[in-house]
Amino acid sequence: MSNAVVLKAGLVPLTTLSFSAADIDSIQQELATKKAEAPALFQNLPCVLDLSDAAQMLDVNALHTLCRDAGMLPVGVRNASEIQRQQASELGLADLGKGNARQAVKTSENTATETPQRSVKVHTGNVRSGQQLYTDGDLIILGMVSNGAEVLATGDIHIFGALRGRALAGVKGDEQAVIACQQFDAELVSVAGQYRLFEAAPEDHQKAVVISLAEGNLNITSV
Amino acid sequence: MAKIIVVTSGKGGVGKTTTSAAFSAALAMKGHKTVVIDFDVGLRNLDLVMGCERRVVYDFVNVVQGEASLKQALIKDKRLDNLFVLPASQTRDKDALKPEGVEKVLNDLRAEFDYIVCDSPAGIEHGAQMALYFAEEAVIVTNPEVSSVRDSDRIIGILQSKSRLAEEGKSVKEHLLLTRYNPERVERGEMLSVQDVEDILAIPLLGVIPESEAVLKASNQGVPVVHDDASDAGQAYDDAVSRYLGEDRPHRFLEKQKKGFLKRVFGG
Numbered sequence: 096m097s098n099a100v101v102l103k104a105g106l107v108p109l110t111t112l113s114f115s116a117a118d119i120d121s122i123q124q125e126l127a128t129k130k131a132e133a134p135a136l137f138q139n140l141p142c143v144l145d146l147s148d149a150a151q152m153l154d155v156n157a158l159h160t161l162c163r164d165a166g167m168l169p170v171g172v173r174n175a176s177e178i179q180r181q182q183a184s185e186l187g188l189a190d191l192g193k194g195n196a197r198q199a200v201k202t203s204e205n206t207a208t209e210t211p212q213r214s215v216k217v218h219t220g221n222v223r224s225g226q227q228l229y230t231d232g233d234l235i236i237l238g239m240v241s242n243g244a245e246v247l248a249t250g251d252i253h254i255f256g257a258l259r260g261r262a263l264a265g266v267k268g269d270e271q272a273v274i275a276c277q278q279f280d281a282e283l284v285s286v287a288g289q290y291r292l293f294e295a296a297p298e299d300h301q302k303a304v305v306i307s308l309a310e311g312n313l314n315i316t317s318v
Numbered sequence: 319m320a321k322i323i324v325v326t327s328g329k330g331g332v333g334k335t336t337t338s339a340a341f342s343a344a345l346a347m348k349g350h351k352t353v354v355i356d357f358d359v360g361l362r363n364l365d366l367v368m369g370c371e372r373r374v375v376y377d378f379v380n381v382v383q384g385e386a387s388l389k390q391a392l393i394k395d396k397r398l399d400n401l402f403v404l405p406a407s408q409t410r411d412k413d414a415l416k417p418e419g420v421e422k423v424l425n426d427l428r429a430e431f432d433y434i435v436c437d438s439p440a441g442i443e444h445g446a447q448m449a450l451y452f453a454e455e456a457v458i459v460t461n462p463e464v465s466s467v468r469d470s471d472r473i474i475g476i477l478q479s480k481s482r483l484a485e486e487g488k489s490v491k492e493h494l495l496l497t498r499y500n501p502e503r504v505e506r507g508e509m510l511s512v513q514d515v516e517d518i519l520a521i522p523l524l525g526v527i528p529e530s531e532a533v534l535k536a537s538n539q540g541v542p543v544v545h546d547d548a549s550d551a552g553q554a555y556d557d558a559v560s561r562y563l564g565e566d567r568p569h570r571f572l573e574k575q576k577k578g579f580l581k582r583v584f585g586g
Contacts, residue, residue, distance in 0.1 A: 221520055223475030224468050239520060241471045259518070 147174035324453035328469030330440030338437035344559035346401035356406035369540025382419035412445035493524035525558025
């Protein structure tokens, strides 16, 4: 078999241990208290040792033993000094280079607490046959969408003109997304992956409509 | 400084070459020094419609590639003193047209002429893109038929995104020319109406050319149809060019012709 081994790239979340004290004893104590709080969490927990700042002088062998005793499985080191890197390599730990794990976590927490901002793109003019318009956010078209043209948005689509081509709203799964147009004569409309083709002229032909998704059904309402 | 006009459509066989010939001849008849260039390299036709096929020595590709001078390649129309034809090459293909070469030829022509009419090949590939790239105005030739209308829509999209003016953030001025229009068939619902086409393409209407026997006759004789001023198509082209030049002329040939008394009695 040619595919006995397959190489795949992937991102696996790993716990990072960082140290603010430079002596092994206080680290051991603190680790013991933390383990007492949540023993299950520490059981066979793969972790990375961040050796920046205060931890630059620490002995990797000692840290390794300490972690193993606490039930964790160190798999690599970051921000290691020259000597620490050598120790790590003897222990079979991976060198994960330099980087700031703490900061990355902080920024991602910040963005998570803020309400996500929706961007709006305004397109002035007609979207002609063969043209495709995509936007991450809402899309407002001041013009028409011709037969054979396609407009896509992760949010809503508003067309101030005729829709004769294809319009796909909520392409990343937003079920609240809507499509609105002044004159409805679409080839296809889709909200969050639910689509409908119009082989014959749709019932609300030529009227202004709003298309939304409710319980998995596409509703076309004239306004 | 000359104005560069491209005659284009996307679809083939709708009347681009007929229109290029009639349009340039009408411009010249109205006193403007005009040159018409055939961009359809490999499928040279304009020279036939203009009736100068036996006078082609050098062609557009020769000039673009520096093998001949413009003076050698330009053919003076035998009827109109201020009309010139730059024929395409029949033996080369469209890749022979390089943007730098085309630009140089157009720049050289600009100094001498009032209007440069570019007869585009069908399609949306290199040849058609070369024809429209330097254009300032475009005459979109469309038949009242769905596939032609869709292809015109496509070519308008290309004009709005891939022409030089579009790249500079400006826009090419578009004119719709509806050709092969037959009011009787429109009435019977077999053909799209002017209104339908205007609705779909949403560009200003320059003129409507009726379906006419005079067009085929003119092409075969090598005389641009505007010279046939008794024909409906010839008059319609004359109207369209007058409108293009700013004259206010009502649209004609949109309604079914009522048969006269004699025709009704004797059949016509």
